[in-house]
Amino acid sequence: MDELRWILLGLGILIIAGVYGYARLQDWRRDGPPWRRRGRAQREPFAGYSEPALDDDDDDILGPARVVEPTSTPTPTPTPAPNPGDSAEPAPAAEPPSAAEPPVDELAEVRGRAVGEEKIIALSVMAPETVPYNGAGVAEVLESAGLRLTAQGVFQRTLETDDGPVALFTVANIVEPGTFDASNPGATQTPGIVLIMQLPAPFDGLAAFEMMLTTARRVAQTLGGQLLDGRRCDLTTQAIEHLREELLEYRRRARVADRRRDGAS
Template structure:
């Protein structure tokens, strides 16, 4: 048993020595014998490479990878090459118009699909408004209480007054007491504009929005959209974009109708 252990130990030593010798032999073949390596210290790749200095007053010339300098005589000075004026963008088919409140009768534009814009103003919880207070605020915004018991902002046209928008009681049947508004209380009002009409919908919307804001600020109410959600700035911009698109389609429809007449 002892002889077998000594034999296995000797074989292990021989194998280790063989592997070591083979590795040294490969090193000799690649790098040469040790006495010829004195001038070659072990270094990391690109040991001689250093980053070029980049100063504000100096211009880097040459390629640090190839080590070659650019020849200014060959390249020549920099020149500006004129390629002609850039093509101007195509004009839009419909000019973009900012929202405004300038309102006048518009002939030939009461066309297009039916569209209804609604806003709501709600009184604080458990504190309904008196109809007389609502009437005072709306009348200051140039609305008038009609015989039907609703408030209207009107526009005088060649065919007579036209309602820009209507303000109704949010409680059915939606009316106030035409003879005595103070006899009515309400938890809120709804403002409604209906298109098509002989006026610009966007301008009428600005007037309706201003009236709704006046009620909310004066009586302490909450301004909501047609779905009874908070009327955010994004929601207002979305309504304006819808009305701009409606205006564009209405003008196209009016042109087609005029051309076919």
């Protein structure tokens, strides 16, 4: 009788161990190995990242996954003038009026600096196969997202800096030479558009990428089409997270390079 109890006890332990092992295996398949989860936890705050606002016209773009209509125009908070006796360190940015409106300083975190190796991030939006985009429709959607058609025939989202406006990202015709008719966008028919951001630049690349991603999604949702990455593959959630991870690493290396440059000067 005692031998039977020991056998049953052993079987119970084996069953419990098997259930526990199966649960851990499912966690590994879903979240990856434990030694890789730390990096994923660092990226977690950017999973729901809201695009920083450049000016009052940007209130209608509050996040990368949806578009909402503006409810009110925020009143900018004046920045107090620095005291002569204060430290030379820049004053911290004022708290945003709400969680959905990150401060402009997030985008201009490295304003005035352009440190790091060259890096290009590209996204594409392809029109449905039988319905190419009309340039007028593309212009309407992009202009509602804060972009402007330049004299060169490309759309740009710009940021004002002390040295003048700089392009956060550019939207071009996917067909060479990559331009739209600057005087009559409706004369252009295209199977798709490409959004391009180039670094180094005097702004934070990750924040600018979120704005670019929001714009690409807006075009796809409004005009129809498919989102692709720089290699013309489907822009999956994993691909987006990989790009965010790359830009976080790029930001870290740029800060290191900037500190070394300051130390050498």
